[in-house]
Amino acid sequence: MDGPGVAAYLIISVILFATGAFGVLIRRSPLIVLLALEIMLNAGNLALIAFARQTGTGSGQIFALTVMVVAAAEAVVGLGLIVAISRKRVELDVDKLTNLRG
Amino acid sequence: VAGNVLVWIVWVVAALALLTSGIAVVLFSNPFYSALALIGNLASLAVLYLLLAAEFVAAAQVLVYAGAVVVMFLFVIAYLGGRADAPWAGRPTMQSVAAILAAAAIAVEVVVVIALKAGDRLSSAAEIEDGFGSPARIGRLFLGDHLLAFEVTSIVLLVAAVGGVILGSAIPKESRS
Numbered sequence: 014m015d016g017p018g019v020a021a022y023l024i025i026s027v028i029l030f031a032t033g034a035f036g037v038l039i040r041r042s043p044l045i046v047l048l049a050l051e052i053m054l055n056a057g058n059l060a061l062i063a064f065a066r067q068t069g070t071g072s073g074q075i076f077a078l079t080v081m082v083v084a085a086a087e088a089v090v091g092l093g094l095i096v097a098i099s100r101k102r103v104e105l106d107v108d109k110l111t112n113l114r115g
Numbered sequence: 116v117a118g119n120v121l122v123w124i125v126w127v128v129a130a131l132a133l134l135t136s137g138i139a140v141v142l143f144s145n146p147f148y149s150a151l152a153l154i155g156n157l158a159s160l161a162v163l164y165l166l167l168a169a170e171f172v173a174a175a176q177v178l179v180y181a182g183a184v185v186v187m188f189l190f191v192i193a194y195l196g197g198r199a200d201a202p203w204a205g206r207p208t209m210q211s212v213a214a215i216l217a218a219a220a221i222a223v224e225v226v227v228v229i230a231l232k233a234g235d236r237l238s239s240a241a242e243i244e245d246g247f248g249s250p251a252r253i254g255r256l257f258l259g260d261h262l263l264a265f266e267v268t269s270i271v272l273l274v275a276a277v278g279g280v281i282l283g284s285a286i287p288k289e290s291r292s
Contacts, residue, residue: 022167023237027222030221035141035215044146044188044192048149048188067236078253081179087275090282
């Protein structure tokens with residue numbers, strides 16, 4: 014394998030995942046929370062593909078493609094929810110969406 | 116040896132672009148800029164996929180993410196007006212510090228677990244034949260070993276499409292006003 018080994022890719026993937034987790038924790042705009050979620054899913058995908066390269070079987074790549082589909086479905090439902098919330102004239106702020114709090 | 120150096124250069128550039136654009140997505144105050152930074156993030160990720168011999172996944176990544184998902188995000192942000200808010204605004208400092216600590220804890224945790232459980236096996240990658248991540252290989256895997264995953268995936272997409280239409284259609288009359 015030319016270039017850096019699988020471990021280097023895994024470290025990049027972990028840093029990217031932590032960046033996304035930080036974004037989910039710190040941001041209040043639900044749109045940016047969704048974008049940070051996409052980053053976390055992509056970090057997982059990078060780890061899956063690195064492991065697929067390490068074991069030399071294609072199953073990790075199949076898993077990554079499936080995660081991609083789930084991410085697309087999640088984006089559709091998440092954005093649909095955000096549009097529906099904004100139609101109710103509720104301010105888009107994850108700290109102020111407390112209607113479901115018991 | 117020249118090829119190896121070239122791969123290293125491409126890897127370093129792609130990894131730096133990946134991490135900076137990821138941080139940019141999280142820290143831009145305007146959601147529109149965040150979505151644009153996500154395109155850079157996904158493109159540099161596709162370069163890393165190519166280095167890992169995952170050609171088909173890299174192509175699908177650019178098509179599905181940069182082509183479809185980000186465009187959908189941009190549409191919604193343009194539709195809602197994309198109010199900008201500074202990442203640190205209106206929160207107690209303690210909450211920001213706690214977020215940084217939690218993210219760092221996740222990173223350290225994952226690195227420690229991988230190093231303990233798989234550290235000695237990561238040094239040598241398997242030999243792969245030509246066409247490891249080619250569309251033909253992926254297609255054969257999808258319609259052979261992983262047929263169930265393929266079919267379930269189509270149901271997930273269908274349910275998500277129906278859910279998106281229902282969420283996006285007009286609100287019933289009694290809940291209006």
